Amino acid sequence: KPPGLPPGRWGLPLVGYITWTSKNFEDQVMDLHDQYGDIFLWRMGTQLMVFVKDYKLVKEAYSRFDFIDRPNWEILKTFEETGYGITASNGLLWHNNRKFTLRQLRDLGMGKSSLVGAVQQQCLKLRETLAEKAGTPGMIPHQLHVTVLNVIWHMVASRQFDAEDERLQEFLRLSAKFSTSNRVALKDFFPWLENFMPNFLFKRLITYHEMKHLLEMFIRYFSDEIEEHKATLDPDNPLDLIDSYLLEMEAKKEDPNTTCSERDLTFILLSMFFAGSETTVNTFTWLCCYLAAHPQVQRKLHAEIDEVLPNGALPTLAEKPRMPYTEAIINEVMRACSLVNFGLAHMATSDTHLGGYTIPKGAVMNSTVTSIHYDSRYWDRPKEFRPERWLDDNGKFSMAKEGFLPFGVGKRTCVGESLARMELFILTTMVFQSFSIAPPPGKSVNLTPDLSDLFFRKAMPNEFIFTVREQ
Numbered sequence: 001k002p003p004g005l006p007p008g009r010w011g012l013p014l015v016g017y018i019t020w021t022s023k024n025f026e027d028q029v030m031d032l033h034d035q036y037g038d039i040f041l042w043r044m045g046t047q048l049m050v051f052v053k054d055y056k057l058v059k060e061a062y063s064r065f066d067f068i069d070r071p072n073w074e075i076l077k078t079f080e081e082t083g084y085g086i087t088a089s090n091g092l093l094w095h096n097n098r099k100f101t102l103r104q105l106r107d108l109g110m111g112k113s114s115l116v117g118a119v120q121q122q123c124l125k126l127r128e129t130l131a132e133k134a135g136t137p138g139m140i141p142h143q144l145h146v147t148v149l150n151v152i153w154h155m156v157a158s159r160q161f162d163a164e165d166e167r168l169q170e171f172l173r174l175s176a177k178f179s180t181s182n183r184v185a186l187k188d189f190f191p192w193l194e195n196f197m198p199n200f201l202f203k204r205l206i207t208y209h210e211m212k213h214l215l216e217m218f219i220r221y222f223s224d225e226i227e228e229h230k231a232t233l234d235p236d237n238p239l240d241l242i243d244s245y246l247l248e249m250e251a252k253k254e255d256p257n258t259t260c261s262e263r264d265l266t267f268i269l270l271s272m273f274f275a276g277s278e279t280t281v282n283t284f285t286w287l288c289c290y291l292a293a294h295p296q297v298q299r300k301l302h303a304e305i306d307e308v309l310p311n312g313a314l315p316t317l318a319e320k321p322r323m324p325y326t327e328a329i330i331n332e333v334m335r336a337c338s339l340v341n342f343g344l345a346h347m348a349t350s351d352t353h354l355g356g357y358t359i360p361k362g363a364v365m366n367s368t369v370t371s372i373h374y375d376s377r378y379w380d381r382p383k384e385f386r387p388e389r390w391l392d393d394n395g396k397f398s399m400a401k402e403g404f405l406p407f408g409v410g411k412r413t414c415v416g417e418s419l420a421r422m423e424l425f426i427l428t429t430m431v432f433q434s435f436s437i438a439p440p441p442g443k444s445v446n447l448t449p450d451l452s453d454l455f456f457r458k459a460m461p462n463e464f465i466f467t468v469r470e471q
């Protein structure tokens with residue numbers, strides 16, 4: 001191992017350090033932090049992975065330009081020459097797309113009544129579904145997915161779909177296939193396999209044709225939407241993100257440095273749906289779990305909702321400052337569940353240094369978010385679920401900035417944070433205005449995370465009983 005690198009697992013050339021253990025990946029990373037400290041490396045195949053569990057180091061790295069890129073991985077780009085969209089792209093194209101999307105989110109939605117109104121409408125439908133199932137044990141209904149997807153649809157294409165709508169169903173089918181095709185990662189971690197195998201065998205191993213086909217299906221899916229928008233576009237009155245992108249593309253068509261293209265627009269849409277749906281759905285599912293497991297927290301939430309939103313008044317963002325306990329619960333849930341447990345990977349764009357160690361160009365940085373959210377340097381009694389930790393002495397919500405990064409930190413923080421926070425606020429207030437939640441009699445809520453997914457710490461499939469509240 002070259003000198004100056006962080007301590008950790010180096011292993012053999014080409015294969016790196018391979019372990020044979022039944023332990024899940026997160027527990028292995030935690031053990032390695034215990035062994036090596038705040039920063040360690042693990043060579044996986046030919047890929048150098050660096051894990052950091054010190055908030056200050058993560059913040060420092062992700063605020064610097066030399067850690068700004070995403071890795072050049074096929075699993076992110078899906079065999080495109082360049083990564084398009086936002087989440088997987090780099091350089092000028094990423095910069096332009098991020099700026100465009102943040103502007104869109106601000107102009108189309110945040111703080112504006114139209115998007116809040118769309119979220120309210122969706123939440124009313126979710127309440128109808130919950131009312132139909134009230135009193136009987138069941139999982140969080142599929143309508144939650146529909147609610148969150150429809151908010152994104154509203155923003156990008158001014159559309160909303162019923163749960164049974166074929167177009168919505170097709171998107172869910174395609175996404176489900178996408179999340180199970182992770183064998184492409186073999187190309188990123190063991191690229192030399194390609195030289196040792198006949199081409200057709202390698203392609204079969206990494207499910208190349210399936211992935212290509214899936215990508216084409218997604219592109220066709222969104223192309224239809226883009227074509228419909230082109231036909232109805234009113235340049236003086238852009239209605240949504242697709243309209244605005246088409247206008248920007250037209251305005252820049254003579255600009256030799258333009259990064260706009262219809263293909264790129266498709267990938268922006270994919271970025272929004274992929275990054276914005278599972279994250280919000282799973283965070284709200286965790287919130288239901290924590291409330292069902294902590295009836296005393298739920299009682300306080302009900303009291304705050306009843307006081308600020310009497311007689312079934314619908315919430316808007318104007319009520320947020322008067323609902324500090326609701327805000328505290330949402331933030332405490334995000335800390336406790338640490339949904340995106342390693343954040344999204346960043347890559348060192350040049351040979352650089354961090355925490356006194358050398359980090360070579362191409363090394364991939366991961367933040368161990370769960371460790372940071374349970375780090376006693378920032379959190380008093382971190383293992384306790386205590387929304388009160390977010391309230392100051394006057395009962396006002398106070399955002400702890402150090403040691404908290406559910407949306408990442410630095411230059412690539414989540415572009416959808418304000419949207420996600422708005423959705424979670426409206427969902428929480430509207431659902432618990434009408435219902436209380438509890439595990440079925442004789443059962444308790446399992447708060448142990450499901451660690452089988454590499455990206456998300458999802459809640460275990462718990463059953464709940466929603467009960468209609470007396471208004």
Ligand code: HEM
Binds near residue numbers: 273277283409411
């Ligand atoms: C509770 C819900 C959400 C959570 C926990 C979450 C979390 C994250 C995290 C951890 C990152 C990576 C930051 C980094 O690379 O350092 C990220 C990036 C991103 N998120 Fe979110 N997110 C949520 C909701 C949303 C929503 C609603 C949208 C949009 C509709 C969205 C769009 C994005 C995009 C486009 C990126 C990539 C940013 C970039 O690469 O520059 N997210 N998010």
